[in-house]
Structures are given as C-alpha cells and as structure tokens.
Amino acid sequence: MTGPGVVIVGGGLAGQRCAETLRRRGFDGPVRILCAETEAPYDRPPLSKGVLAGTVEEGATGFRPGEWYAEHGVELLRGARAERLEPESRRVGLAGGEELHYGKLLIATGGAPRRLPSLDGFENVHCLRSLADARRLRTELTAGARLAIVGAGFIGQEVAATALGLEVEVTMIEALETPLAPILGAELGRWFAGLHREEGVRLLTGAIVQRALGGDRVERLLLADGSGVDCDLVLVGIGTLPATAWLAGSGLGTAGVEVDVAGRTGLPDVFAAGDAAIQFDHRFGAHARTEHWDAAAWQGAAAAKMMLGENPGPPPLPSFWSDQYGVRIQCVGHPHHGEAVALEGDPAGRDFEAVFVRGGAPIAGMTVGRPRSIPALRKRIEAGHESGRPEEEEVPA
Numbered sequence: 001m002t003g004p005g006v007v008i009v010g011g012g013l014a015g016q017r018c019a020e021t022l023r024r025r026g027f028d029g030p031v032r033i034l035c036a037e038t039e040a041p042y043d044r045p046p047l048s049k050g051v052l053a054g055t056v057e058e059g060a061t062g063f064r065p066g067e068w069y070a071e072h073g074v075e076l077l078r079g080a081r082a083e084r085l086e087p088e089s090r091r092v093g094l095a096g097g098e099e100l101h102y103g104k105l106l107i108a109t110g111g112a113p114r115r116l117p118s119l120d121g122f123e124n125v126h127c128l129r130s131l132a133d134a135r136r137l138r139t140e141l142t143a144g145a146r147l148a149i150v151g152a153g154f155i156g157q158e159v160a161a162t163a164l165g166l167e168v169e170v171t172m173i174e175a176l177e178t179p180l181a182p183i184l185g186a187e188l189g190r191w192f193a194g195l196h197r198e199e200g201v202r203l204l205t206g207a208i209v210q211r212a213l214g215g216d217r218v219e220r221l222l223l224a225d226g227s228g229v230d231c232d233l234v235l236v237g238i239g240t241l242p243a244t245a246w247l248a249g250s251g252l253g254t255a256g257v258e259v260d261v262a263g264r265t266g267l268p269d270v271f272a273a274g275d276a277a278i279q280f281d282h283r284f285g286a287h288a289r290t291e292h293w294d295a296a297a298w299q300g301a302a303a304a305k306m307m308l309g310e311n312p313g314p315p316p317l318p319s320f321w322s323d324q325y326g327v328r329i330q331c332v333g334h335p336h337h338g339e340a341v342a343l344e345g346d347p348a349g350r351d352f353e354a355v356f357v358r359g360g361a362p363i364a365g366m367t368v369g370r371p372r373s374i375p376a377l378r379k380r381i382e383a384g385h386e387s388g389r390p391e392e393e394e395v396p397a
Helices: 012-023 066-071 133-140 154-165 186-199 293-307 371-386
Strands: 006-009 031-035 073-077 082-086 091-096 100-101 103-105 111-112 144-150 169-174 202-205 209-214 218-223 229-230 233-236 241-242 257-259 270-272 276-279 286-288 318-325 328-335 340-346 351-358 361-367
Touching: 006 012, 012 031, 012 103, 012 293, 066 073, 091 270, 091 276, 100 328, 100 371, 103 293, 144 154, 144 218, 154 169, 154 186, 154 318, 186 202, 186 276, 218 233, 257 270, 276 293, 293 318, 351 371
Parallel strands: 006 031, 006 103, 031 073, 103 270, 144 169, 144 233, 169 202, 257 276
Antiparallel strands: 082 091, 091 100, 111 241, 209 218, 218 229, 276 286, 318 328, 328 361, 340 351, 351 361
C-alpha cells in the first residue's frame, strides 16, 4: 500500500486496534488517527467504575503509553473532528477546514449519548461517554448528594453502584416496567431490579420523565404519573446513537454504517468498525449493531487485516461484562434472540448461570459471579450455531 496511507477517524478502541494490527502485521505506510477529544486513545469501561470512584487514575486508562505512537509511527491528531467524507477524491474534511487524503479509511467514530431535550441546558445534567464527562460527574458525587439516573441500562446501573459506594443517594428512573427486558428477558430483568433495590437504590419502573423544575440546575424531575424526584444532579443513561451524522452526502448511512463481516462498506477502501458500524451477523443473516468492547476490538483488527488483503475469518460471538457491587456479570451470544431461559445456581446468592435457548439450541449465556464458566458456555453456543449457518453477505452496495 502506497500513497497517503491509512486514516482512522476515531480515537476509541476500534481505531486503536486497527492501528496496532497494521503495524504488527508489517504495514509501513502512514497511519493517522483522528481523535475528536484532546486525550490520546483510552479505555472507556473504567469510566463508570474505577475512574468515577476515584480508585483508577485517568492515566491508567490509556491503551498505550504516549511514546508508543511515536515509536510505531502512528500520528495522533488530537482535537480533530471529522466533518465530511468525500469518497470520490478520497478526502476527509475536518471541522477546522483542513483536509486529509486517504488510501484506506476506517470509520470508527463510535457512538454519542442519546439526549432528553427536556433536560438540555441544565448545569447539573450529565451523560457519561468520555473522560471529560467522568471528571465533571465525579465533582458532584459527594456524600449525601441526591443523584437521579434516567435509564436503568448497564451504564446507569454501574453508575448507581459506584455512586452508592460514595455515599450518594440514588434514584433510578426506568421507562420500562422491567429493566433490560428487551435484551435479557423479564426474569433476568427482575433479578437486576432486585439487585439494586437490595443495595439501597430507589428504582422506579414504568416511569417517564416529563419535565424538569429549577433554574440553572435541575431541582426536581416531574414524572408522567404526577409524582416527582428531588435531586442535586442527574445522569441521563438511555443508550447511544452511532456518531455518523458527518457522513451525510457520502453514500453511507448517517445512522450507522452497514458493513460485511470484515468491516467493508459499499465504498472502495472504506471500512467501519465499533459503535459506528452495523455489522452483518453471519449467524442470523442480518445486520446488527453490537455496542460492546470485545466487538469493537475484533472489528478494528479485522478491518486492518482486510486492508492488508488478509481474511480475518468469522467474528467471535458477541460478549460483554459488567461489574456491580463487587460481582462480575458476563454475557456471551445473542440473548435477545432467545425463546426461553434456564437458570442454574443461586440467583439470590448472586451465583448462577442463565442459558438462553432458541429452537432447542443454546444461543447465549449469562453468568453472575462465575467468570470461569464463560469458556464452556461459549463452546456450547458455538456448537449450536454450526448447522444451518447463513451464507456470509457480500460487500454492501
């Protein structure tokens, strides 16, 4: 590969793994990473746990020491935000007016937090996606403060667990009747609800925030049923959207970029990975967004291999983990496709496995307090997918 080399738009995990894989596999052309933030690429999972709790230093979240980039000839462009893609001329336009030419391009701009318009503009309303977000939120998590969390997904739950450890009063407001039910089903959703209530979280389900009262700061959230939640600060944790609006006019999707199993888009030499990508799932024959650490790492490396003309092979099963109240929770596979779930162990004692089944075969598993059980679960699920696997999709048009 000659010429302008590889441009990686996005300084997250997918972009980092792409750069590492290119260099490890002998690519010696230019590699540039555009980081919208001013920090070098860093790991995000600690933000809701150790960084927020003050037990993990910010510097410890970096993927690589600062000197690694210079030693490996990877140019970091910090504070550089992509504004447009011009595939005909192979250029990426930046917000400051500069343009970068590329030979190969990886779109790895990640996701942006979903917002609640009714809560915009208040000084004490937070999201948690970046180190800057974590710094700002941490200053308000003082003992006795009243935190309202809108959304009982995994980010909201992890922040709730961290905040309780800081002696913060926590109210979690969830629009669904059962947290996580669309992902894990009602039975496990109820288990998560019980977990937080047992620890002291005030969890309100089937509750919708209608508006906020206060001046510069929210003082009270009014719910649709007429009740209210008094608070000193608010965290909005209602999921993310692909950060791909900058691709308007390029021929690629602005609500996520569809790619094949190797990260190829419908444009020549343009790839996508991580939360910005909607990858083809060869197990179910459809495109699906997988917003997890393991998927971003694999996809970034796979895109690098394809850039070098190598076949990365099929992606592994999606997986994720969550740490709450000293318990490691892990999940592998596609639980939202399950028709039934079987629990083995002691849910009340926070020590059990859940196996999700479809058509009589296991397609996903979740463990609580049993990290050593995941490899065996993974093998069972992979074996169940061996027959009847759909053909891999061609490059998107």
